[in-house]
Amino acid sequence: xxxxxxxxxxxxxxxxxxxxxxxxxxxxxxxxxxxxxxxxxxxxxxxxxxxxxxxxxxxxxxxxxxxxxxxxxxxxxxxxxxxxxxxxxxxxxxxxxxxxxxxxxxxxxxxx
Amino acid sequence: xxxxxxxxxxxxxxxxxxxxxxxxxxxxxxxxxxxxxxxxxxxxxxxxxxxxxxxxxxxxxxxxxxxxxxxxxxxxxxxxxxxxxxxxxxxxxxxxxxxxxxxxxxxxxxxxxxxxxxxxxxxxxxxxxxxxxxxxxxxxxxxxxxxxxxxxxxxxxxxxxxxxxxxxxxxxxxxxxxxxxxxxxxxxxxxxxxxxxxxxxxxxxxxxxxxxxxxxxxxxxxxxxxxxxxxxxxxxxxxxxxxxxxxxxxxxxxxxxxxxxxxxxxxxxxxxxxxxxxxxxxxxxxxxxxxxxxxxxxxxxxxxxxxxxxxxxxxxxxxxxxxxxxxxxxxxxxxxxxxxxxxxxxxxxxxxxxxxxxxxxxxxxxxxxxxxxxxxxxxxxxxxxxxxxxxxxxxxxxxxxxxxxxxxxxxxxxxxxxxxxxxxxxxxxxxxxxxxxxxxxxxxxxxxxxxxxxxxxxxxxxxxxxxxxxxxxxxxxxxxxxxxxxxxxxxxxxxxxxxxxxxxxxxxxxxxxxxxxxxxxxxxxxxxxxxxxxxxxxxxxxxxxxxxxxxxxxxxxxxxxxxxxxxxxxxxxxxxxxxxxxxxxxxxxxxxxxxxxxxxxxxxxxxxxxxxxxxxxxxxxxxxxxxxxxxxxxxxxxxxxxxxxxxxxxxxxxxxxxxxxxxxxxxxxxxxxxxxxxxxxxxxxxxxxxxxxxxxxxxxxxxxxxxxxxxxxxxxxxxxxxxxxxxxxxxxxxxxxxxxxxxxxxxxxxxxxxxxxxxxxxxxxxxxxxxxxxxxxxxxxxxxxxxxxxxxxxxxxxxxxxxxxxxxxxxxxxxxxxxxxxxxxxxxxxxxxxxxxxxxxxxxxxxxxxxxxxxxxxx
Numbered sequence: 001x002x003x004x005x006x007x008x009x010x011x012x013x014x015x016x017x018x019x020x021x022x023x024x025x026x027x028x029x030x031x032x033x034x035x036x037x038x039x040x041x042x043x044x045x046x047x048x049x050x051x052x053x054x055x056x057x058x059x060x061x062x063x064x065x066x067x068x069x070x071x072x073x074x075x076x077x078x079x080x081x082x083x084x085x086x087x088x089x090x091x092x093x094x095x096x097x098x099x100x101x102x103x104x105x106x107x108x109x110x111x112x
Numbered sequence: 113x114x115x116x117x118x119x120x121x122x123x124x125x126x127x128x129x130x131x132x133x134x135x136x137x138x139x140x141x142x143x144x145x146x147x148x149x150x151x152x153x154x155x156x157x158x159x160x161x162x163x164x165x166x167x168x169x170x171x172x173x174x175x176x177x178x179x180x181x182x183x184x185x186x187x188x189x190x191x192x193x194x195x196x197x198x199x200x201x202x203x204x205x206x207x208x209x210x211x212x213x214x215x216x217x218x219x220x221x222x223x224x225x226x227x228x229x230x231x232x233x234x235x236x237x238x239x240x241x242x243x244x245x246x247x248x249x250x251x252x253x254x255x256x257x258x259x260x261x262x263x264x265x266x267x268x269x270x271x272x273x274x275x276x277x278x279x280x281x282x283x284x285x286x287x288x289x290x291x292x293x294x295x296x297x298x299x300x301x302x303x304x305x306x307x308x309x310x311x312x313x314x315x316x317x318x319x320x321x322x323x324x325x326x327x328x329x330x331x332x333x334x335x336x337x338x339x340x341x342x343x344x345x346x347x348x349x350x351x352x353x354x355x356x357x358x359x360x361x362x363x364x365x366x367x368x369x370x371x372x373x374x375x376x377x378x379x380x381x382x383x384x385x386x387x388x389x390x391x392x393x394x395x396x397x398x399x400x401x402x403x404x405x406x407x408x409x410x411x412x413x414x415x416x417x418x419x420x421x422x423x424x425x426x427x428x429x430x431x432x433x434x435x436x437x438x439x440x441x442x443x444x445x446x447x448x449x450x451x452x453x454x455x456x457x458x459x460x461x462x463x464x465x466x467x468x469x470x471x472x473x474x475x476x477x478x479x480x481x482x483x484x485x486x487x488x489x490x491x492x493x494x495x496x497x498x499x500x501x502x503x504x505x506x507x508x509x510x511x512x513x514x515x516x517x518x519x520x521x522x523x524x525x526x527x528x529x530x531x532x533x534x535x536x537x538x539x540x541x542x543x544x545x546x547x548x549x550x551x552x553x554x555x556x557x558x559x560x561x562x563x564x565x566x567x568x569x570x571x572x573x574x575x576x577x578x579x580x581x582x583x584x585x586x587x588x589x590x591x592x593x594x595x596x597x598x599x600x601x602x603x604x605x606x607x608x609x610x611x612x613x614x615x616x617x618x619x620x621x622x623x624x625x626x627x628x629x630x631x632x633x634x635x636x637x638x639x640x641x642x643x644x645x646x647x648x649x650x651x652x653x654x655x656x657x658x659x660x661x662x663x664x665x666x667x668x669x670x671x672x673x674x675x676x677x678x679x680x681x682x683x684x685x686x687x688x689x690x691x692x693x694x695x696x697x698x699x700x701x702x703x704x705x706x707x708x709x710x711x712x713x714x715x716x717x718x719x720x721x722x723x724x725x726x727x728x729x730x731x732x733x734x735x736x737x738x739x740x741x742x743x744x745x746x747x748x749x750x751x752x753x754x755x756x757x758x759x760x761x762x763x764x765x766x767x768x769x770x771x772x773x774x775x776x777x778x779x780x781x782x783x784x785x786x787x788x789x790x791x792x793x794x795x796x797x798x799x800x801x802x803x804x805x806x807x808x809x810x811x812x813x814x815x816x817x818x819x820x821x822x823x824x825x826x827x828x829x830x831x832x833x834x835x836x837x838x839x840x841x842x843x844x845x846x847x848x849x850x851x852x853x854x855x856x857x858x859x860x861x862x863x864x865x866x867x868x869x870x871x872x873x874x875x876x877x878x879x880x881x882x883x884x885x886x887x888x889x890x891x892x893x894x895x896x897x898x899x900x901x902x903x904x905x906x907x908x909x910x911x912x913x914x915x916x917x918x919x920x921x922x923x924x925x926x927x928x929x930x931x932x933x934x935x936x937x938x939x940x941x942x943x944x945x946x947x948x949x950x951x952x953x954x955x956x957x958x959x960x961x962x963x964x965x966x967x968x969x970x971x
Binding site for chain 2 (some may be wrong): 028029030034038047048049052053056058059071073076077078080
């Protein structure tokens with residue numbers, strides 16, 4: 001089966017979630033998945049099973065804060081918001097991601 | 113606080129799961145909606161949504177793992193598993209917990225005593241700066257300080273905040289219907305300043321009150337305040353009436369202030385005399401902050417040297433000794449307490465070793481379970497943690513029960529150790545709890561090492577390999593350690609028992625049976641007129657003598673047979689060659705009836721007579737005559753004590769037999785008796801009774817009340833009891849150590865029995881095979897017996913070596929037996945070997961009854 005839809009790379013999930021929440025609007029897990037998928041023009045698909053362990057880990061790290069609330073459809077959901085500490089983490093992860101991609105791109109260019 | 117969150121989440125797993133379920137349910141609902149919108153049927157949509165999430169339970173657990181503290185979670189899981197496993201073997205669990213509870217409880221109890229008596233500071237502010245001071249005079253053994261010298265020290269030093277002193281006397285307070293005996297401390301100026309404690313109500317003495325002939329004043333104790341005034345603050349100003357004086361109460365001390373003696377009822381300023389030869393104070397001082405005891409010693413030495421230049425006689429002969437107050441208070445009990453603590457720690461070690469051996473057998477019995485756990489994917493570490501969890505659970509439950517045991521035995525401890533200082537401060541507090549937990553920790557380590565390493569070894573071998581001999585060896589090693597420790601304790605106990613026996617067998621040289629002792633209140637003021645005091649004493653003795661059933665009566669300043677020391681240097685009036693040894697002797701002033709009352713035999717000469725003005729007579733004992741008048745007779749010589757202004761030179765009238773008056777455990781030393789009926793605070797009256805002692809006491813009280821209505825009679829007791837009480841510490845020490853040693857031996861026997869049984873069980877197959885091949889039962893029995901004897905024999909060897917190293921700490925507590933007494937040690941070894949023979953016999957016989965066919969078929 002070809003990777004028509006790329007699963008999100010290990011380790012980049014946190015970066016994507018942090019970036020998604022960076023708008024400041026509280027979002028629940030499903031909305032985060034949908035948002036990543038939409039913004040990547042369906043190129044990236046979050047493996048749903050990994051999302052919640054990752055969200056809870058980020059909550060314990062203090063990067064995000066979670067609160068129960070109700071959606072438009074009047075469903076109970078857990079909404080996540082970025083904390084100031086999470087914003088700092090986002091900057092750090094973005095920086096390291098940029099270094100990685102630049103580095104990888106340079107290597108690939110050299111080999112072409 | 114993420115870690116608190118995680119810890120908290122461990123403790124409420126159900127709630128956390130519910131929340132996770134809700135969150136994931138929402139996700140599934142949203143996904144299902146989206147799929148339905150894409151055109152899936154409702155059923156299909158729900159199925160695909162679940163599929164996308166993956167294994168639901170696994171996801172939930174993985175998410176949960178992020179929310180909880182892994183370490184705590186694992187520990188709790190292990191503890192739960194351990195609790196379940198232990199509950200399945202209640203016999204084992206109860207045995208182990210009881211063993212540990214006993215070990216930890218006994219240890220904590222003794223620790224509480226050590227803590228209260230030795231480790232904690234005295235109950236005064238900055239108690240480490242308190243010291244005792246004594247004047248040391250080469251010619252006198254007593255070290256009381258002259259009031260004028262105390263005042264000089266206090267004035268001239270530069271290292272003390274204050275120096276003061278005190279002496280006590282028991283007297284009658286006569287406000288009530290009957291005179292009440294109260295203990296009064298007479299104190300030098302600045303007494304409370306030394307302690308840093310102020311009255312809770314009222315005030316300290318004023319400078320005017322501390323002057324001679326100043327206004328009278330007393331400060332009373334919390335005890336007297338409650339007893340007599342029902343804690344009424346209006347007690348201030350109330351007048352107390354004593355035999356010859358009365359004084360208003362100016363202050364009440366806090367309940368915690370009980371100095372110089374526990375039962376002290378009141379304090380009042382002492383008289384001041386300007387005579388450098390008259391001494392009466394026990395001196396205490398408070399160092400300035402930052403001053404060391406050595407600096408204070410040097411400072412006071414130079415002060416005293418200055419006094420020596422100013423008053424060559426007597427100050428030139430006098431030096432000053434300074435000791436931290438705490439040292440002075442606990443010196444007598446420190447050795448005993450540490451000894452008991454050492455013994456009880458050995459006991460705990462034995463208990464732990466025993467538990468370790470039990471755990472070892474248990475681990476061996478659970479080989480299959482452990483192998484199963486490993487084959488199901490448990491790591492070696494996790495198996496070790498599981499075993500450690502069991503040990504920890506056992507030790508913690510043991511510690512909690514042990515703490516309860518300690519709490520219960522504290523009451524007992526308080527009654528049997530009444531004479532210890534600060535015994536009332538022994539309480540169950542957080543320090544004790546911490547100590548018990550520390551004991552539990554030691555137990556966990558000691559008990560845990562063997563089984564855990566054993567389990568690892570078992571795992572290292574393949575499941576099919578034959579059973580290792582390592583387990584058996586570790587087992588035997590542990591039992592050997594137990595035997596060794598038990599031998600050590602037994603050796604100590606046996607030495608104390610033999611010493612105590614020697615002490616009871618000793619012939620004291622006097623007959624304490626049928627003698628009643630009592631005291632009577634009097635004051636030091638009365639001793640100012642010696643003739644009157646003597647007449648009073650004579651009248652009392654005469655009255656006592658006239659009572660029916662009384663054989664003889666006497667007065668003496670100290671009770672014979674109770675450790676005491678009044679060594680002094682004497683000189684003869686008659687010329688004596690310079691080459692002759694200096695005369696050093698114990699001195700006692702006794703009434704002439706003393707020798708008849710105690711049945712000390714007259715060996716030569718006559719009995720002394722009552723003292724007259726300026727002419728005293730005296731008796732000497734045989735040891736004195738032999739030491740200083742060998743080959744001649746001391747009778748007719750005159751002896752005097754240089755420097756003692758109270759006693760004129762006296763003629764030796766006769767020689768009496770040697771008596772162990774300084775204590776049953778001490779050889780009689782050269783002793784001189786002044787025949788002088790002294791009546792002063794602390795005087796004891798001795799009454800030899802024909803027949804039963806019981807009815808005599810009320811008769812004595814009535815007779816004394818008749819002629820001395822303002823005095824109280826107290827501390828009435830048979831002489832034999834008083835002597836026994838003086839050796840109560842010895843007896844307690846012996847009883848405690850014997851109990852510990854018996855327990856230790858019992859544990860060691862259980863251990864030995866266990867290890868041989870275990871060995872028999874492990875080797876059943878081998879035994880069966882050998883018997884099938886024709887081995888005789890006796891051989892099998894002999895084999896296991898010798899195995900037991902080898903273990904206990906090695907244990908004995910190590911134990912004796914240990915005992916030889918440790919019993920020297922006992923040497924100061926032994927009488928009539930050496931700390932390395934070969935007979936005692938050999939006896940212990942014989943007993944241990946015999947007992948271990950019996951302990952091994954039972955399983956050995958069981959081994960010989962193995963049915964070969966059954967075993968061979970079974971395996």
